[in-house]
Amino acid sequence: MAAKRIIIGDQEIRIPDKLIKLGAIPIVGIVLVIWLLSGVYSVGPDEVGVVRTFGKVSRVVQPGLSYHLPYPIEVVDTPKVTEVKRIEIGFRSLGSGQFRTIARESNMLTGDENIVDAELIVQYKIKDPEAYLFNFVKPELTVREAAEASLRTVVGRHGIDDVLTAGKFMIQEETKELLQSILDKYNTGILVVAAQLQDVSPPKPVIAAFKDVASAKEDKNRMINQAEGYRNDIIPKARGEAQAMIREAEGFMEARVMRAEGDVANFRAVLKEYRKSKAVTRTRLYLEAMENILPNVQKYIIPDGKDGNLLNLLNLGSTEKGGIK
Structure with missing residues (x-):
């Protein structure tokens, strides 16, 4: 005679004929032990155990060996929580x-x-x-x-x-x-x-057109970058040149002002002396002017006398080269 099969939940228990002959009590005891042992389970390192008692979640179990009451009292699910x-x-x-x-x-x-x-x-x-x-x-x-x-x-x-x-x-x-x-x-x-x-x-039928547009935009951005680079180069140079011209003009202005102020002070000093002694001052000014003029010109000195032996000659060579001096 074939062995008897008893199915409890997802567990199938086979009972040999020899045990059946011993009576119901040993059989029930063996089935009960097997049923209780069916609650032993393990949770993998990448899992957690979610235990349901009569269909309601009762606890969450961490990785390792554990136990739950056998089916149909409790069941356990072990989803992989670390798996991506x-x-x-x-x-x-x-x-x-x-x-x-x-x-x-x-x-x-x-x-x-x-x-x-x-x-x-x-x-x-x-x-x-x-x-x-x-x-x-x-x-x-x-x-x-x-x-x-x-x-x-x-x-x-x-x-x-x-x-x-x-x-x-x-x-x-x-x-x-x-x-x-x-x-x-x-x-x-x-x-x-x-x-x-x-x-x-883009969709395949219009990829070529999109590439043309993208290329045109790249050219546009390149030209903009070149223009900005030129601007960034030329503007500082122009500003530097402008500042140099301004400083040069300011220096020229200050020199002219100082020179004018010196001329005014000199004129006032001369005027003051002139008012004290007009004849002497006039003669001194004349002599000072001659001192500045005469060193730069060719001079002919003719003595003032009645000597009839003096012969005045016209220097024609000088006249041909540029006039009488």
Whole structure:
């Protein structure tokens, strides 16, 4: 005769025929021992144990060997709380570096009404095991749809220039913050670790036109930078030259003023002496003027006398060279 099978919860107990012949009490005792031992379990180092007593969460158990009352009194779930999970928006990885684009997820509208293809990777892990296990179903689908909605919202706030160029980091951070707020609002027990844009590009039919626009903008920025560099070089030089001219003019002005003041003081001193003795002062001034003039000219001295032997000659050579001196 085959052994008897008794199923308790997810445990199957086989009772040999020899034990059945011994009577019910030994059989019940053995079954009871096996049933009680079924409550022994272990929690891995990357897990926590969430124990439910008659369907209600009663405690959370840390990694290690532990025990719960056997089924159906208590059951335990052991989610991996340190594992970082990953979902992909706009594409799916196929392995060996290949992927497949999901257009219905990647096509998005920017704030200035341009269409772009955006691909995003979201990494997340469990921060509240109880909420993660019992507050919602299909965690991956929930995170995927919330992440797609968050990315669409953030892309719709920005112009295409930000989305395609310098604004990518800002879009990542805003998407992560918005996704986390949505997951927290519904108490999912999920922590968003990272949101990383993989590729953001115009739709394939208009890529060439977008490249032309981007090239023109680069040329514009380059010319602006060159003009600013020229301005930054020429303006300080012009200012320096202007300051030098101003200082030179001020120095010339001060010299002329000081010279004029000296001439005025000298004139007043002469006038004072002239008023004291007009004849003497007039003679002195005449002699001083001659002292300044005569050293610079050629002089002919003719004695004042009645000597009839003196012959006056006209210097024709000097006349031919420039006149009589």
